[in-house]
Amino acid sequence: MTEYAVVNPATGQLVAEYDTFTDAQIADAVAAASAAFGTWSQTAVAERAAVVRRIAQLHRERRDELAAIIVREMGKPTAAAVGEVDFAADIIEFYADNAEKITADQPIDIVGSGTAVVRRSPLGVLLGIMPWNFPAYQVARFAAPNLVLGNTILLKHAPQCPESAAFLERIYEDAGLPAGGYVNVYASNEQAAAIIADPRVQGVSVTGSERAGAAVAEVAGRNLKKVALELGGSDPFILLSTDDLDATVQAAFDARIDNNGQSCNGAKRFIVADALYDEFAAKFTAAMAAVQAADPTAEDTVLGPLSSEAAAARLQEQIDGARAQGATVLTGGTREGAFFAPTVLADVTAEMDVYRQELFGPAATLYRVADEDAAVALANDTSYGLGSYLFTTDPEQAQRVADRIQAGMVYVNLVLADSPELPFGGVKRSGTSRELGLLAADEFVNKKLIRVGA
Numbered sequence: 001m002t003e004y005a006v007v008n009p010a011t012g013q014l015v016a017e018y019d020t021f022t023d024a025q026i027a028d029a030v031a032a033a034s035a036a037f038g039t040w041s042q043t044a045v046a047e048r049a050a051v052v053r054r055i056a057q058l059h060r061e062r063r064d065e066l067a068a069i070i071v072r073e074m075g076k077p078t079a080a081a082v083g084e085v086d087f088a089a090d091i092i093e094f095y096a097d098n099a100e101k102i103t104a105d106q107p108i109d110i111v112g113s114g115t116a117v118v119r120r121s122p123l124g125v126l127l128g129i130m131p132w133n134f135p136a137y138q139v140a141r142f143a144a145p146n147l148v149l150g151n152t153i154l155l156k157h158a159p160q161c162p163e164s165a166a167f168l169e170r171i172y173e174d175a176g177l178p179a180g181g182y183v184n185v186y187a188s189n190e191q192a193a194a195i196i197a198d199p200r201v202q203g204v205s206v207t208g209s210e211r212a213g214a215a216v217a218e219v220a221g222r223n224l225k226k227v228a229l230e231l232g233g234s235d236p237f238i239l240l241s242t243d244d245l246d247a248t249v250q251a252a253f254d255a256r257i258d259n260n261g262q263s264c265n266g267a268k269r270f271i272v273a274d275a276l277y278d279e280f281a282a283k284f285t286a287a288m289a290a291v292q293a294a295d296p297t298a299e300d301t302v303l304g305p306l307s308s309e310a311a312a313a314r315l316q317e318q319i320d321g322a323r324a325q326g327a328t329v330l331t332g333g334t335r336e337g338a339f340f341a342p343t344v345l346a347d348v349t350a351e352m353d354v355y356r357q358e359l360f361g362p363a364a365t366l367y368r369v370a371d372e373d374a375a376v377a378l379a380n381d382t383s384y385g386l387g388s389y390l391f392t393t394d395p396e397q398a399q400r401v402a403d404r405i406q407a408g409m410v411y412v413n414l415v416l417a418d419s420p421e422l423p424f425g426g427v428k429r430s431g432t433s434r435e436l437g438l439l440a441a442d443e444f445v446n447k448k449l450i451r452v453g454a
Contacts, residue, residue, distance in 0.1 A: 004162040004186045009075040009305040009338040010296055018162040021186045026195065029183045033125040033152045034200040036180030041122045041150035049099035052092060052147050054175040059089035062171065066136060069164045074132050075260060075305040075338065077296045088140035091436065094420035095144040102148055102441040113454035121446040122150030124202035127195050129216060131208045132158035132307055133262045139168055142205050143182065145441040153182045156192055160307065193219045202226065203444045210429055228433035228443050230425060233386030234358045236379035237267035239276055240372060240392040248391050249283040255389060255415040260304050261362035265387035267415065268359055270366050271375050277368040281346065288342035289331040305338035306361050312338045315361040319343055322354035358384065372401060380406045386426035389415055
């Protein structure tokens with residue numbers, strides 16, 4: 001029985017099933033990627049960039065088809081799915097445009113005579129293990145910089161995204177990559193472990209849960225393979241001052257509802273200064289209560305279903321547990337199938353399970369704090385450290401607090417501002433690496449020293 005299946009979360013309907021690869025198919029995929037590396041790594045940088053740019057163009061040309069698949073697979077509203085595909089194209093194009101910069105030699109000022117440079121060379125075959133919440137965007141930010149560098153890609157998508165996985169493979173093939181340059185594999189977890197162990201595979205990148213990241217890192221460590229981890233988050237949204245509370249509430253709402261509340265770097269914990277708390281809580285709760293989860297294919301839908309009934313059931317269990325331990329549910333807290341009502345929790349204390357958990361869905365926790373120090377202490381009191389959001393009218397406070405927040409990213413007075421040139425990643429249990437921006441091209445590359453005497 002295959003684990004790769006498309007089940008429309010809005011209807012619960014089984015749309016399609018895809019066979020898990022046999023061990024022989026896995027072996028063929030690894031062999032093809034390894035053979036392609038010999039050709040692709042020796043292809044001129046400009047030619048590699050041209051192929052990668054064509055991948056971006058095909059994303060744009062086939063945008064509506066790919067977006068429709070994403071809606072079927074994980075319930076993202078259509079407008080958001082279209083936006084995701086456009087963003088994926090922007091990311092891919094960014095790496096094509098910066099190919100020469102990414103691969104340029106880095107001269108070193110040396111003591112003595114002669115010269116020295118660091119030359120960035122590709123490592124080889126890489127395995128990408130991708131999540132379901134952004135089926136196109138996640139692949140783009142892993143594959144594009146590595147293809148520009150000359151690496152080749154094996155891509156294991158989430159089991160609920162097999163249709164987009166196949167569609168993306170066709171895009172990469174049609175763009176002109178050599179056979180084996182990008183290979184989709186419908187692999188089991190055991191087969192993925194075998195791929196990581198294969199001596200021809202030089203690294204693995206994982207975006208997903210803590211549990212998935214730890215399992216893959218263990219296998220990679222045992223086999224001395226480079227691993228990049230982009231994991232979960234429970235990002236704080238800190239409000240210390242504002243000259244437009246309505247706009248700040250809208251930003252908070254947008255940051256929580258984005259992607260049906262299923263973004264690793266979505267704002268989840270709202271930490272508000274005492275003087276603003278009551279008014280913010282009332283307005284934010286009203287904004288959340290005004291939205292109903294609806295058919296993701298409808299033109300005006302803002303919030304669709306969660307990715308599956310199982311995901312909605314997990315969130316329900318967390319909310320019910322918080323209520324049982326004394327938290328106050330200001331709105332929501334219920335579901336119908338995979339559709340979850342926007343939810344706001346208050347009166348959460350450190351003794352409650354939900355205080356330490358990531359809520360992956362349209363659910364937020366509110367906290368009242370006395371001052372800046374209390375806000376920072378609460379923001380940092382988590383095992384996660386992915387993103388964070390800070391709203392203040394004081395520029396000096398903005399810099400001071402940004403320095404103190406333990407996270408890979410701090411956004412000040414804005415949300416939903418990810419961009420191809422900005423590095424994405426976290427610290428603590430949120431990950432170990434960076435994607436997007438020029439830093440992403442340094443994850444899977446041999447920084448080779450070449451020292452020449454006088």
